[in-house]
Amino acid sequence: MSISRSAAKKTAITSAGPRENPLSLFVWEGVDKRGVKMKGEQPSKNANMLRAELRRQGITPNMVKVKPKPLFGSAGHTISPKEIAFFSRQMATMMKSGVPIVTSLDIIAGGQKNPRMKKMVDQVRADIEGGSSMTEAISRHPVQFDELYRNLVRAGEGAGVLETVLDTIASYKENLEALKGKIKKALFYPAMVIAVAILVSAILLVFVVPQFEETFKSFGADLPAFTKLIVAASRFMVAWWWALLLIALVGIVVTVFSFKRSPAFQHFVDRMILKVPVVGQIMHNSSVARFARTTAVTFKAGVPLVEALDTVAGATGNTVYEKAVHRMRDDVAVGYPLNVAMKQTALFPHMVVQMTAIGEEAGALDTMLFKVAEYYEQEVNNAVDALSSLIEPFIMVVIGVLVGGMVIGMYLPIFKLAMTVG
Incomplete structure (x- = not known):
């Protein structure tokens, strides 16, 4: 049980003073007059003053100590x-x-x-x-x-x-976090499975294939071409695994750094993602949904449309749409209706442009944009579910080609030898 607010303030006032040491946060445990165990946290100048304060409140302290700091400071406690x-x-x-x-x-x-x-x-x-x-x-x-x-x-x-x-x-x-979480979940699963498949393949090449190679030498027969290819890949991995690992790490660091620091590179990546089959359509729909919902929220709150568009641009989640919204803002600022400005970008579907036009004519732009957002959020949900179904057979193919192909290649000489003996 924690100390009452009045007691905490009284302690702070009692211990405060000019040029005194700052308060430290203590944790304590004790029992009250009824024998009930209690514990809590409270700032104080030192442990003795906190013990005295607890006794004044009718609590007999058993333990008072400075609250330990996390091992890595505040790391891992970012605000989400x-x-x-x-x-x-x-x-x-x-x-x-x-x-x-x-x-x-x-x-x-x-x-x-x-x-x-x-x-x-x-x-x-x-x-x-x-x-x-x-x-x-x-x-x-x-x-x-x-x-x-x-x-x-x-x-x-x-x-x-x-x-x-x-x-x-x-x-x-x-709504925005639910949408982002849905997309991340859809992309995380296949990425992790493929990464594990690559890792397993690398382990096979470095540790397992060399053992088979020693066995193959005792056969004294010519190996199948596919097996030779796997053995050559294994030798390369054993000799240069450190270089491949270094190149992969440097590549990841450079890519992440460039994506964060270079607007041109980020724009290039975002543009390429929009062109990827299935995934690109999901990202298109996601950006449209985020644009519509964010614009509707800001406009409903009374923010002028030009100022709203300036704010909305960064919330679309894609630099291609961000630049398009900035162009729309400039067009709206000189007198164009929003639906005309949207049409000029050639990014927004016809339905979105038409519903925006209806909303502007009826004086209910925020209502129409909320409906657009709901529709495209549902489209994203449906597409993500469909993508999950499509990805499963694709993952099986990848695993089969990487791991299964390697296993078959290793057993081909054994099959060949069995046929020769037979």
């Missing part, structure tokens, strides 16, 4: 988009229930298991207590709260509907 979505949902729920924003943040911070998330929420609360607006407070954490999030909160504060906007943001992020 799902945590930001959950934070938004909690804020919206409490604010709709009439809980003041500072109290809401205090409650949310107290329930965080991720130390980085707790620290960030505490900082946001402290900034708001100090007179900052919600927008100003979250703007000090641009990695966790991106430009889209900040713009939506700014619009919500300006219109006096912050709780509604936070609820919309939570739904948006939950």
Whole structure:
């Protein structure tokens, strides 16, 4: 059981003072007057002061020690988009229930298991207590709260509907993360299976094939061409495995670095991905869905369309669509309707352009774009399920060619010898 908030504040006030050592976080265990075991965490200047504070509260401390730091610091406790979505949902729920924003943040911070998330929420609360607006407070954490999030909160504060906007943001992020998770799941499984197949093949070439080669030498007969090919590959792997491993690692590092640092390379990769059969169509539909939902959310929140498009561009998840949305923003800024600007990019399906045109004419653009987003998110879900079914036989073929072919190649001389003897 944790110490009450008033007691924690009393301890902090008692131990605070000019130019004194900062408070340390202690963990403690003890028993109360009824003999019930209790434990908790509390900041204090030193262990003796914390023991005295616990006794004043009727708790007999058995153990008080400084809370150990994680072995690798805060590594492994980054703030995930799902945590930001959950934070938004909690804020919206409490604010709709009439809980003041500072109290809401205090409650949310107290329930965080991720130390980085707790620290960030505490900082946001402290900034708001100090007179900052919600927008100003979250703007000090641009990695966790991106430009889209900040713009939506700014619009919500300006219109006096912050709780509604936070609820919309939570739904948006939950849908977006579900979509991304679906795509990652579809691509992760085949990638891992193929990687394992390659690893098994490498182990066979380095450790197993050389043993067979020694056996083949005792036959004194000419080996089949396929077996010779496998033996040659094995010799090469045994001699140069370290070079191949180094080349693979360097290739991965260079590719990742180039993708993150070079916009041109990133654009090239994204363009190539869109051309891959089946996968490319999934990525097209995903980008359209993300564009439609993000635009609908920002427009519904009251963000002007030109400013909304500027924010939406980075949320499409593909640099090809990002550049297209920037061109659309420039066209809309000089007076073109959104549907005309979309048509000029030649990226958006005819149905999306037509529904956008209807939404603009009817003054219900956000409603139409939400419908577009729902349709294309469902298309992505269906395509991913179909892809999973198509990938299974493809994986079997890959494993059969890599591993099965190698095993057959090793046994061919034995079959040949058996036929000769027979």
